[in-house]
Amino acid sequence: MSLSISHWSRLYGDALGSATLKQELHDFIVEEQLGFEPSGEGEHIFLWLEKANLNTAFVAESLARYSKLHLRDITYAGRKDKFALTRQWFGVHIANKKEPNWDDFELQGAKILQVTRNDRKLRVGVLKGNKFEITLRNLTSTSKDYAEFDICALEQRLELIKHQGAPNYYGSQRFGEIRLTAKDTEQVTATARLLQGGNLALAEKLIGGESIRNRNRRSMAISALRSWLFNEIIHQRIVQQNFHHPLLGDAMQLSGSNSFFMFEDEAEHADIIKRLAEFDINITAPLWGDGKLHSTATTRALELNCVTPFPDIIQTLNSLGLKQERRAIRIIPQGFTWQIEDNNLMMQFSLPAGCFATSIVRELVDV
Structure with missing residues (x-):
């Protein structure tokens, strides 16, 4: 495959x-928005850090080495692009150990802009x-x-x-990129400059039954596989010209929330259209996993038709313990x-x- x-x-x-x-x-500048202000007190140190051409995991490893802590004591709310100038929070749980002098932290491409504290741990997903x-x-x-x-x-x-x-497509970063360079750049075609690879190649090995021992790489392969299937469903809705148009059986997500409700009554069509136009709700597609597919009626048939050609992917995702979830197909x-x-x-x-x-x-x- x-x-x-x-x-x-x-x-x-x-x-x-x-x-x-x-x-x-x-x-390409990215600045994290936590949605809350650190309290300024507590046992968790929060570092507001600027980085360039560094991935988030590498910075976390460097902070762990500098503070002489386990990597599990260094947390962040989300990963940021490597090939960009980004600003994000890192959490350091130092407990009863002596806090290092953050002014002396040195990592080429990284700079700590602010140090504060919070009474709760910085967790993935709070972003x-x-x-x-x-x-x-x-x-x-x-x-x-x-x-x-x-x-x-x-x-x-x-x-x-x-x-x-x-379209709320997962970007090419999710699937992994192989960047090629050449002394004579004119001989490198646009296609060859940036080729997909990495995480999708790992995902294909996962489908084939190969074991990926590195936990981080295995996690990225699983994520890439699930994201690929989600993108495929968005693609089909665009092709079938119903990206903006609700179908009976659509699971509608409330904006700013993970909650959703079912559109199953044709009498509600005008209201659904109005709410979509006002960005109050969004049509969703499945993030595949084991369990019941939440959509019904016309949408259920569409989604099943989208995934039926990929039985190996479905079997792999079902076997990994992932549960059916929903994600908006549109970003505003x-x-x-x-x-x-x-x-x-x-x-x-x-x-x-x-x-x-x-x-x-x-x-x-x-x-």
Whole structure:
């Protein structure tokens, strides 16, 4: 089995052209939004840390070595992009041991900006969301009909995303990336510059029954496999032109919550449409696992048709002890603003935790 990520449909049509992403360090800035303020007291030290070209797990390992603690005593609310400038909280449970001098912590690419305390442990999942500042450089037309990039079409596409949202695809980071370099970059095709691999390749081994001993790599493989199937269902809803249109049997998620309810009465259709337009609710798709598929009627049939071609994936996910969950198929960027200058696009917006800014970018251009 070979799992591809290149065929997933865009919601608003083909890419408007191409652009360069992450050409400079400040072109992709991510700032964590906890949703609460640390109390300032307690046995848990909270570090507000800025990092560049470092992954979250590596920083956690470095903090553990510096503070002479077990890795389990270093926590964070969520992982952040490696190839970006990011700011996030790390939690350090130091208990009765002497607190190190954080001013002396040295790690190239990392800087502690603030030290405070909290009365509760920083746990994965407590994160409210992330704020993004993204710059797309060198907007270039790839159309045979237009030599120059169509700025008007870009403005229209941005307005569509602002007022109707974008597909809540898991980004390519979830599936792993293999970055290639060459002395003569002209000989490296756009396809070869960035190839999928990593986590999806591990996932395929998992499907084949191979054991992955490294816990972190095994976890990433499982996550990639589950995310791939979720993306496949979004793709099918776009292809069938019912991404924005509720179907009988849809599980509707309340915005800002994991709670959902079933749309099973046609008499409620007008109200459901209104609530979707107001961003009060979102249509969901399954994060696959063992147990009952929550959708019913038309939606249940659609989702089963989507996953039926992949019995090995279904069997693997069912066997791992994962339970059926739901995730919104649409993301709405909050505080979405942008500026277009000198053939560059600068965007600012916030997304809920677990959503990928690259899924917004994907609706605009190829990068």
